[in-house]
Amino acid sequence: MGDATQRTIANLLLTQLVWFACVLGGDAWAVAALLHLLIYRQWLGSDADWPLLGEVAAIGYGVDSSIAALGYMEYNNAHTFSGLLPAPLLPAPLWLAALWLSFATLFRHGLQWLQGRLWFAAALGAIAGPLTYYAGIQLGAASAGSSMWVFLLLHAVLWAIMTPLFACLARRMPDATTSAA
Numbered sequence: 001m002g003d004a005t006q007r008t009i010a011n012l013l014l015t016q017l018v019w020f021a022c023v024l025g026g027d028a029w030a031v032a033a034l035l036h037l038l039i040y041r042q043w044l045g046s047d048a049d050w051p052l053l054g055e056v057a058a059i060g061y062g063v064d065s066s067i068a069a070l071g072y073m074e075y076n077n078a079h080t081f082s083g084l085l086p087a088p089l090l091p092a093p094l095w096l097a098a099l100w101l102s103f104a105t106l107f108r109h110g111l112q113w114l115q116g117r118l119w120f121a122a123a124l125g126a127i128a129g130p131l132t133y134y135a136g137i138q139l140g141a142a143s144a145g146s147s148m149w150v151f152l153l154l155h156a157v158l159w160a161i162m163t164p165l166f167a168c169l170a171r172r173m174p175d176a177t178t179s180a181a
Contacts, residue, residue: 007044011109014039018102019132022095023141026076033098036105044109048174056104056166057097063158064100065092071145072154073133107170114163115171121164129159 001009014036021032037053067073068091075093107114114121130152136142144151 008109011040011044011105015102015106015110019099022099022102023136023139025095026141027093027095030095030098033095033102036102040105040109044105049105049108052108052170052173053101053104055169056107057100059162059165060100060103061092061097063162064096067154067158068092068145072151073142074145075142076140104166107166108173111167112170114167118164118167121167122160125159125161125163126156129163130155 018033018036021029025032040049064073068075073092075096114124133142133155134148134152137144146154
């Protein structure tokens, strides 16, 4: 197994660990995402990656905050610091922003193969996106503010749009298919 493959697998595993840390531990464990970003920067990323990470995280967190503000998702604030702020200022918890930053790394190292397969990216997003939210709900991090079917359909549509968008954003970045040495 080549070095680039090992790094990609490591990034996939780190992102999954961050997902579990954030979903199960809330804001207190969101620091796992920061550790992932430090490892990513030292081992995989380059300075050119940071704008992409910021764009993906801002879009994703903005969409999730909008969904929460509209009442389609309710986060369990028992394990967040965001309950300290008025809901209009921070409708989605801070751990979700950390999770989005970690997830964003995948579009350069892990899901980079989606960059030339936008229809596949849309299909993958429409299936995998809602499943991750469903898993988070089952683990107690949140609840659907509407019927589960409406919630899953909403996320399927959003992820069918966002996943190819993120792949396109990654494709336009310099050296999108190579990792830093």
